[in-house]
Amino acid sequence: MLTKDSITRGVREAYLASCQKLGASFNAPTQKQTQIGLFIFGVALLAIGLSSGAIAQDGHYARYNDVRLADAVNQILTYLEGTFGALIMVASGLGAILSAAFGQYRAALGCLIVAVGAFILRSILGTFFNDENIMA
Known part of the structure; x- marks a missing residue:
């Protein structure tokens, strides 16, 4: 039967394990974690950079002068x-x-x-x- 103490202990252990994994990924990332991080950074950079061109009537009025x-x-x-x-x-x-x-x-x-x-x-x-x- 689940008691209040067992639930609290389970939450603490899960929180501690997730924090340890997160800390290890920042201090000594594996190659896969590095690739995933760079991929997410690249997708975010593209999404932010392309969003102004995708928004209709965004208020930017610039004329091309060559x-x-x-x-x-x-x-x-x-x-x-x-x-x-x-x-x-x-x-x-x-x-x-x-x-x-x-x-x-x-x-x-x-x-x-x-x-x-x-x-x-x-x-x-x-x-x-x-x-x-x-x-x-």
């Missing part, structure tokens, strides 16, 4: 289409020739892609990305 980004991309493309691009093309072209001569065909292919890519980078950007603010 003028600075477009100016930076335009400046980089201007350098790559000028003498710096020619320098990259010549250096990677020579690298492709030397790599092919020494039998490193993967490196030669990589250098060839860099040489051609420096020449046609603006048209590649125009093909795959929005370039209406980037001047030609």
Whole structure:
């Protein structure tokens, strides 16, 4: 028969055992406990980060302004289409020739892609990305 003392003793033992397990998991966690903790942290981070985008009419009114980004991309493309691009093309072209001569065909292919890519980078950007603010 259950008495008040036996119930109290059972609750104390269960509380003590759970506190010991919790303390051991914080002081010396196993690999599984660490993975579970990191998984829960990652899910919580994603849930908190994505919640503002999921709430309709949350009061954030921000306009996208890409003028600075477009100016930076335009400046980089201007350098790559000028003498710096020619320098990259010549250096990677020579690298492709030397790599092919020494039998490193993967490196030669990589250098060839860099040489051609420096020449046609603006048209590649125009093909795959929005370039209406980037001047030609």
